[in-house]
Amino acid sequence: MNFDDTPAEAAFRAEVRAWIDANGPHELKADLESAGFGSMELKGVDSMAAAKAWQKKKSQAGWACLHWPKEYGGRGSTPIERVIWGQEEGAYGALGGVFIIGHGMCGPTMMAFASEAQKRRYLPPLAAGEEIWCQLFSEPAGGSDLAGLRTRAEPATDGSGDWIINGQKIWTSGAHYSDMAILITRTDPTVPKHKGLTMFFLSMKTPGIEIRPIKQANGQSGFNEVYFTDVRIPDAQRLGKVGDGWKVSLTTLMNERLSIGSGMSTGFPELFELCCRIETENGLAVDDPAVRSKLANWAVKTTGLKYTGFRALSALSRGETPGPENSIGKLVAGPAMQEIAMFAEDLQAQAGIISDPAIAAANGRFQAMLMRSPATRVEGGTDEILRNIIAERVLGLPADIRVDKDVPFNQIPASARA
């Protein structure tokens, strides 16, 4: 048992490190390392331009989307090489935030279901950061119950074979700066809900698309509503068969949970640092037994997640598929972050209400965590959905009894007051 690289991994790491040393955007490093929670503000720099420039540079040298095949703009690397790249990229990895959904979810879906010509057209610019992708999945009526979505795709009446899209999506990250998207729609409302769905991809510049930013509960705007009014797309942009959209979406969502769940922060190191500086009635917080007891609980959650990740890496290193234990990541980290934020503010007492980064303790990091953490517990699968997944897929418990399972979609009650 050790944490060492194999000789091949060490050689790969050395190659990565040398290239990053020679080519990394070192002028941005300090800003990226001190960036506040959930934001990437680069002083005096257009952060989108910086992100695209770094992605382009990586792509030209063969360091973009390492796990993708070379012919689609990747490197054909092993999973462990991809992890080593991420470790070495370090703070610069934050520049890739705008590409995560495209590289992690849309790309793999295109890879599995698009035609060869489409893959060669769309995947290389996606890998190179020239085109940004988003996923149009969640709807006002379909979040956890994604298959309850209502956005319609209907065959055009002119015999062209095109599809006409009407409806609304919500919680779309990055829709306002995306060039392309994958889109799941309902093509048949007369069959049970999972059977009437179909997946497409389309340009976000297609006429009839309107994007409105959502003002979130924490005051920021990272997500959007996307409205479709008679949006026309050719049948060639369909992914998978008509009615197979649910199966296609599972490919995407498997990738979503993998990428969102990995390396999640709980905020514990920041809390520990605060406790070493701030006083309670009994002296320094970190010396107070009541504080220590709480800290210990979050410490073992944080280290437990870290070493659960190391176990997965060990499996990858041996060329095996990691076990199901990684599915706990977001379920542990999300609630822990929220509890940690609340406790950090309790320690700050009355001043804990101050969120102004210029005067609040730790630059307002805990106040920002407090206001952002409710979203972490919902996005990419709520705590409750994640528990269902662990119970059903890891522990083998029976699936939930679904009262709408065999009911045609258009006969499922839509209102609790009906």
Place this chain on the structure above:
Amino acid sequence: MNFEFSDEQKQMGAEARRFLAAKCPTAAVRAVLEGDQAYDATLWKGLADMGFLGVAIPEAYGGLGLGYLELCVIAEEMGRALAPAPFSSSVFLATEFLIVAGSESQKAAWLPKLAAGEVIGTFAHAERAGAVTPKTVQLVASADGRLTGAKTAVPDGSIADFAIVAARTAPGSDARGVSLFLVDLNQAGVSRIPLQTIDPSRGHARLDFNGAVAEPLGGAGEGWSILEQVFDRAAILTAFEQIGGADRALEMARDYALERMAFGRPIGSFQAIKHMLADMYVLATLARSNGYYGAWALSTGAAELPEAAATARVSATQAFQHCAKNNIQVHGGMGFTWAFDCHLFYRRSNLLALNLGPQSQWEDKLIARMRARNAA
């Protein structure tokens, strides 16, 4: 990255599991729980024959000379089977005290017998209710090595052949006044009183020392620091025992949820039950990963050992207590019957949560040690 047990180590764990499945079904645990014997002597003999008692003891002292990773996988199986045997007292404590602080002649005298299961050793430190600190160690050792005083809640105290005993060699409350002694318990100066405890499947006793003859283990005044070192090592090994118990309790709850019908469906199809089981899985998984961290530190003698030990201990205690109590909850009323095995795990989880010091003490150690590292 190779943060995993080797195939050979896993095979050893599988071998231990097969052996315990055959020799230590829960009926064997119940026999000790309900009977007059303080342990299962046949099982103990079998464990010795398998070589499990001397896995980490060097070959020069009659052990297998393997290592702590091997001992961790066996500890996990012992916990899973709730083995009613003095494994933790003899192997995690007495053996480790000798390895860490024993003189050459003490090691030569005792380790081969411990490895062969010919003697059972234990450790005695608590004298009253409340956290054990240097101040609470008041059993007195005279200058000529005779012990006077009492120790309570001593694991396997009624069956052990010898004990390592923490005694006061300088009056007062200072840690430097605490020294360790190796005491033959089969002597006139020692009397033993079996105690009624929350987990009778593991025997405990009060030991009274009336001028008992004892020999020093380690230097005078070094007792407390040796104790802390050995407790760190034992905490990691015990964590694996707890991880094994937690996993088994989770499996029992899962299996029952699949088979028990209520309201016309298996109770495992209700989200209230599913979510409880998912939370048990989360804590068991965190505990296993933290346990690996401890195993790594113990097997390599890493500088992180004290912090890793506290991490593994706090996490494993949480997991086993949580899984054992919610195993009863999933079983409903049946879980509270004597006939169902749920209470065996509940008892053991609460015993193991205390036997190297309570959770609050380990939480405190964990944060103190993280702070020391950060300050360094």
